[in-house]
Amino acid sequence: MKEEIIVSGRMNPMVDPNLQIWHWQIPLYLFLGGMAAGILCIAAVYFIRGRENDYRTAVRLTPFLAPVLLVLGLLALFFDLRHKLYFWQLYTNIRLQSPMSWGAWTLMVITPVSFIWCALHMQDLFPNWDWKYKWLKALESFFNKYKKTLAWIMLIYGIILGIYTGILLSAFNARPLWNTSILGPLFLASGISAGAAATLLLSKNIEERRQFARIDLIMIGIELFLIVHMFMGFLASTQVQIDAVRMFLGGQYTASFWVFVIFLGLLIPALLEIMELKKYHIPAIIPAVMVLFGSLMLRFIIVYAGQMSRWLY
């Protein structure tokens, strides 16, 4: 028998006996950021491709969620900080190697952009909206003039933000479960899927809904592919990564991962969406909510399980 014990009562709270430094705030932040990224990317793409009028909800309405999600996400991040009064230090430093720094700066750019985007569409939401002050009106017309550039910025930073929510974790090679480059694309796909689900929820236009069900389906397909790919990668890797992925294949996260993420979050909504595309009547709200839930659970489970996985020595 091999016995390995920590002799002195090493009990650093949140670190021992296993890492628990991140609680609900970080996965929530990753989910909100990812969803916002998805929404903004979709809006930007359709705008750039000139399909604004076909997909009015996605381009003009759903983006109103983005600033709210981003601010909530930032708040969650803020709540996670233990030395809150020093928050501003994030913005006196640019650390290119730190995903956390990246994320902070990306948010710094994309949050105002999302606000501006909403401002440009205020009249869609409130037909009688009036900017009252002259300088505000001037600003509006300025941004309207460069709306395409704005959309490009939004797209690029949206993608960065979406990938970042995965990279943040995969940069930590100390946690075998996170140590895979698949997390970036996986979280991006999951974010776009969540963004699509948001439009699915809000849109009253049947054509638009069908289009977003299709997008969602594609994303779910990509996600499933990436997850399988990730598991195979882990299983073909070192012992610590095999141990890590075993948490999902018989270990303590098996039930929650397969039930909440795979079935309820991916397969069932996919099935429902296929049925809807085949013209069965399915209330759109059901698959959409399930996708959002699955996307949230994915973050929670990956963040928590990742903290349980560790190197052996």
Add this chain to the structure above:
Amino acid sequence: MRYAMAVDTRKCVGCSDCVVACQTENNVPIGYCRDWVVEVTDGTYPQLEMEIRSERCNHCANAPCVRCCPTGASHIVEGGIVLVDSTQCIGCGACIASCPYDARFPHPKGYVDKCTFCEHRIKNGMSPSCVEVCPTKCLYFGDLDDPSSNASVVLKKRKYKTLIPEAGTDPQLYFLI
């Protein structure tokens, strides 16, 4: 200059004096620690082997904790010592998640804390507290660029290993075996 520590697992008795001495020297609050002791027993009675290790931050030459810190609070000073500036640290925990050795912890005051190699002492020509207190004298500290330092001498003489070299952090805590 490249500071390093060597731990003689053959002499260490696991008494944890290094832990309590660090706690008092550095005013580490009760319930937290910058160093700790691991005991590994392998085999079947009576064919047994034991290794005891006093562990702490490895002051990695390729430190992921420094890389992932968004504020620069985690930084490296002369001699390769990895430090945290408590007035710059926002307590985001990224460095904690990035350390394969779990060598860092959130100080109850909010910032992240860890072994400093007792930088405040070595700058005054003293050895780190844990090294100075260890009753078995199994901790050796010194500058690897100086061939006559305690650490250099003992590393030249003895076989050693580092922990999780495959994590690629280039740890500077050596375990004599």
Add this chain to the structure above:
Amino acid sequence: MANRREFIKISLYGAGFLAAGTGTYKVIKALSKREKEEITKLAIDLKRTPTYCEVCFWKCAGWVYKTPEGKIWKITGNDEDQHCNGRFCPRGTGGIGMYYDEDRLKTPLIRTEERGKQVFREATWDEALDHIASKIKEISSKYGPESLALFTHGSGSAYFTSLFKAIGTDSIAEPSYAQCRGPRDEAFFATFGEEAYSPEITDIRDTKCLVLIGSHIGENMHNGQVQEMSDAIDKGTTIITVDPRFSTAAGKSKYWLPIKPATDMALLLAWIHEIIYNEYFDKKYVEKYCTGFDQLKAHVKDFTPEWAYGITTIKPDLIRKTAKEMADASPAVLVHPGRHVTWYGDDTQRVRAIAILNALLGSWGRRGGFYRPARFTPASPEIPAYKVPSKSWTDLFPGKFPVATSPISNALIDASIPENNPGFPIKGWFINGTNLIQTIPDQGKTLKAIQNLDLLVAVDTMPMEITGWADVILPECTYLERYDAMRASPHRKPALALRMPAAETAYNTKPDYWIARELAVKLGLGSYFPFEKQEELLDWQLKKIGSSLEEMQRVGVKNFDREYDDLYIADDEDVTIFTDSGKIELYSAYFKQNGFDPLPKYIPHEEPSEGYYRLIYGRAPMHTFSRTSNNPNLTDLMDENTVWINPKVAKEWGITNNQLIWLKNQDEVISQFPIKARVTERIRWDSVYMVHGFGHAQKQMKRCFGKGASDTQLITKVLEDPIMGGTGMRGNFVTFILEKTETEVAS
């Protein structure tokens, strides 16, 4: 300049006291050499006071450092001190927690309800001491002063012993005799005419072969020994460890002999056999200094390694090989005498076998064996002579334990129970610095004795179990708040060490000297304490040798040169050996006279029955008995004990790691608290192991209450050593209770 000094002062306290940062580092680096020296001097002048540690009885001398705010910052060793060489052990380093423990005793308490019900009222010192004085007078006049017993351990003993001698009793016992090293001392007296002392005169530093029979150095954290063993490992010394458990020391040994418990005597006899019949012994030495060789040789004739194998389970070739290793190293070989040796009731004889082995190998008085100690004795002030008590502790049970040279704590307890028909009754206990409930086996007997007392006083720093039974509790301040008698232990060089207060006295507590003297004054015995204050006494003693209290406060430790260069016996030197025969007695005529075996014999001991396991116990390096179990710094390192169970046994029982279980002994006593199982290969399948000192039942100690189990509670069977009265404690067997049923809870 003022600011600079201020800065320097602050920077001394390092990263933890400032917000850690690079800023400090840069400034410190810019200091000149002179300024650095100034810092060091400032640190020394302003902030540190000498002490010697009281967390165990090794008594290391060190320094207590304080922060600018006057908080105790840290405790470190004194470089000049031979006991610690500048390095404290974890318990000494964490001694700071003895002072800051908020559960400490805070003010004198007088019991207001019947004994055992813990109902007390707060009292002033005057009231409490008056109460005690009048009770002492009452007992003295009714039964005679010898009916008062003092149980004491630790540095306060010096003054309480004076007080009780002045009162007229010699029933003054320390648990370090009959529960600890008594058998060893008597065995060494009988063999060498001298004891093994404390600190032990073991020359581990220079040995070439160290043999540890159950001594678990490294867990037994007696500082100097741990340090010297480590040096020995560095030098490649051969270490042979005999232990049924894979102790830390076993893990560092060239040979580990995983002996079946209670059979060490057979191994020792086989080694003696090997060493004699292979002519490995030091012939010149044996011829010149020893007597009784021929009898010994005849005695061990049949004790071959094969014979021992059947008993000990140690393979014959391993016994042979290790005997040869010892012989090769002779005389720089040390068969360690052990310290806590009260195991199986034949302990004096077992240590006699160890002594004989050392004598044959010529290690007594030799480099790498046992050095010859030197000690400095401070002057004593003129005090009236103590009256020789009309009845002595030896009259309690005439004829019993004829060889004992110190009062036997458990005999004093026996004598407190009238049914035992003692020579005279013990009616009052004054207890200082020993937690009899956790320290003396067979708790039932101790409690019965307590019910027969007219007075029980406990002087302690913590609300330990024993204080719960006291009529009066006197709260002593900790060693960090007081002066004490100077430490003058024997060592390689004679030395003195000073303890002085490092911090303000917390709460309404007082030091031992003050308590003893006040009580003496109240009893009309003030003349035995001619100095009102302890510092006056210390200064007077130090001035006698051309030093002063002021100097000792500065240096902490003073080492003296030996009078003669006699650390080791020189080749062929004529030395005085203090036995009756003037020789090292391989054959003990003295034991023979007293009706005991002159040569050690193997006697089989009882073995566990089916489903039971021998309960063995020992030390954890970060705790001292029960005294540190509530220490905030040390509980942080280890806050409970576990019961070690071999994986085979655990599997049989379905016990998993960290499972909470209860232990039940052969007398149906169930541990009051559950204890976590540690399933580990480090213990034999026929035994379980636990660290002594946990399982406290005293609620006032909030951190340790109910944490782990108490070995003492389960040691109800005592294997008494007929030679000197030691309480063998390893003849108890336990089984596991996985779930406690109602009836079991009730019992």
